[in-house]
Amino acid sequence: MSAPGEDAGPLDRLLARLDLAAAEPDVFVGETGRGEGRLFGGFVAAQAVVAAGRTAPERALHSLHAYFLRPGRPGVPLRYAVQRIRDGRSFATRRVVAWQGDEAVFNLAASFARPEQGISHQDPMPDAPAPEGLPDWEDLRAEILGDPRQRRRDGPVEVRVCDPDRADGTPLPPRRRVWLRPRGPLPEDPLVHLAVLVYASDRTLVGTAARPHGLPWGRRIAASLDHAVWVHRPPRLDDWLLYVSESPAAHAGRGLVFGALYDRPGRRIASVAQEGLIRIPRGGA
Numbered sequence: 001m002s003a004p005g006e007d008a009g010p011l012d013r014l015l016a017r018l019d020l021a022a023a024e025p026d027v028f029v030g031e032t033g034r035g036e037g038r039l040f041g042g043f044v045a046a047q048a049v050v051a052a053g054r055t056a057p058e059r060a061l062h063s064l065h066a067y068f069l070r071p072g073r074p075g076v077p078l079r080y081a082v083q084r085i086r087d088g089r090s091f092a093t094r095r096v097v098a099w100q101g102d103e104a105v106f107n108l109a110a111s112f113a114r115p116e117q118g119i120s121h122q123d124p125m126p127d128a129p130a131p132e133g134l135p136d137w138e139d140l141r142a143e144i145l146g147d148p149r150q151r152r153r154d155g156p157v158e159v160r161v162c163d164p165d166r167a168d169g170t171p172l173p174p175r176r177r178v179w180l181r182p183r184g185p186l187p188e189d190p191l192v193h194l195a196v197l198v199y200a201s202d203r204t205l206v207g208t209a210a211r212p213h214g215l216p217w218g219r220r221i222a223a224s225l226d227h228a229v230w231v232h233r234p235p236r237l238d239d240w241l242l243y244v245s246e247s248p249a250a251h252a253g254r255g256l257v258f259g260a261l262y263d264r265p266g267r268r269i270a271s272v273a274q275e276g277l278i279r280i281p282r283g284g285a
Contacts, residue, residue: 014043014156018195026055026082038071041106041224042202044078044098046195048108051080052094053191059092059112060234061194066108066227071248076100090114097191122232125266131179131240132159137204141199143167145218156168157200158183160240165207169214174247176208179240180261186237197235200243201259204229206276209247209255213278221279225254228273235261235269253279 008016013033020028030047032039045066053061072078078098085093091113098106135143137159142151144167162177180200186192206222245259259272 004161009156009183010154011034011156014046014196014199015187015192017043018046018192019056020050020056020080022120024080026084028054028080028082030078030080031068032072032074032076032078035074037074039074040199040202041068041227042154042199043106043204043229044068044072044106046199046203047078048080048096048098048106049110049195049198051082051190052096052108052110053112053194055082055084055094056087056112059114060190061231062111062113063230064108064110064198064228066106068106068224068226070103070105071223072098072100072105073136090116108218122268125242125262125268127245128162128177128179128242128244131160131181134179135164137161137178140164141217144216154183156183157181157196159203165211165216166214167256169219171214172211174208174212174250176203176204176211176245178243180243181240182237190234193235193237194231196237197241197261198229200237200241201229201261201270201272201273205245205257205259205274206241206255206278208245208257209250210278211247211278213250215278215280216240219280221277221281223276223277225275225277230271231269231270232271233267239264241269250278253277 017031020030023029028051081097083095094110096108097104138151142148160179210220242262245257247257248256249256255276255278257274261270
């Protein structure tokens with residue numbers, strides 16, 4: 001498993017950590033890197049996709065359903081145990097459990113399919129302004145928090161926002177459009193493009209469910225509870241993808257969000273569903 005240098009960029013570090021080490025048959029180890037707090041859920045999901053995909057090389061992922069069981073910790077490797085549930089002529093099913101020490105932190109069910117011809121249709125891609133010139137996700141976050149020192153380091157995936165939150169907590173419709181792209185070229189390996197897509201699909205979703213309640217950054221505590229992705233077309237992350245999300249319902253502190261990812265020509269690449277936990281910090285929003 002390659003190790004990123006200290007001067008490596010965020011995308012290079014992610015790609016190195018997606019290059020899992022095979023510890024034993026159907027068991028892989030992923031490095032998590034240094035940091036504070038909890039691991040980003042999309043990162044754990046992306047590593048799990050690589051682990052599952054390594055055991056189904058002749059098929060492509062078409063759906064995954066995952067649960068975030070407990071927060072992962074930086075600095076501690078993750079061990080991915082893959083169970084081969086079934087290998088059929090067209091489909092293969094895998095189960096992956098991610099462990100840190102003796103604790104399970106993530107559970108994934110994934111289905112892979114051989115390519116075939118068949119029916120095809122989709123709703124049209126929603127209108128959206130071009131990504132060029134739109135505010136950056138991290139710049140916008142620091143602006144809403146009112147402190148430029150709160151700007152986090154750039155991540156491996158750049159996010160440009162069409163529908164910014166309001167710093168004053170003005171309620172907004174439970175819909176959002178953002179553009180996503182890696183901060184550099186990816187290798188040709190289709191499994192890497194797929195893993196980075198899954199990584200990016202965990203961005204921005206929970207906040208969509210917080211918008212009608214006037215809970216931007218600094219006014220909420222949020223975490224992903226589960227995550228599902230359906231891949232309609234083989235993803236290529238060579239250009240911007242439009243990520244459209246909406247939250248049709250929330251109750252008891254849990255918000256449901258549906259998302260769709262489109263490439264620039266308007267083809268729907270993937271669909272996403274997630275339920276997230278959203279709480280107001282003690283002392284009010």
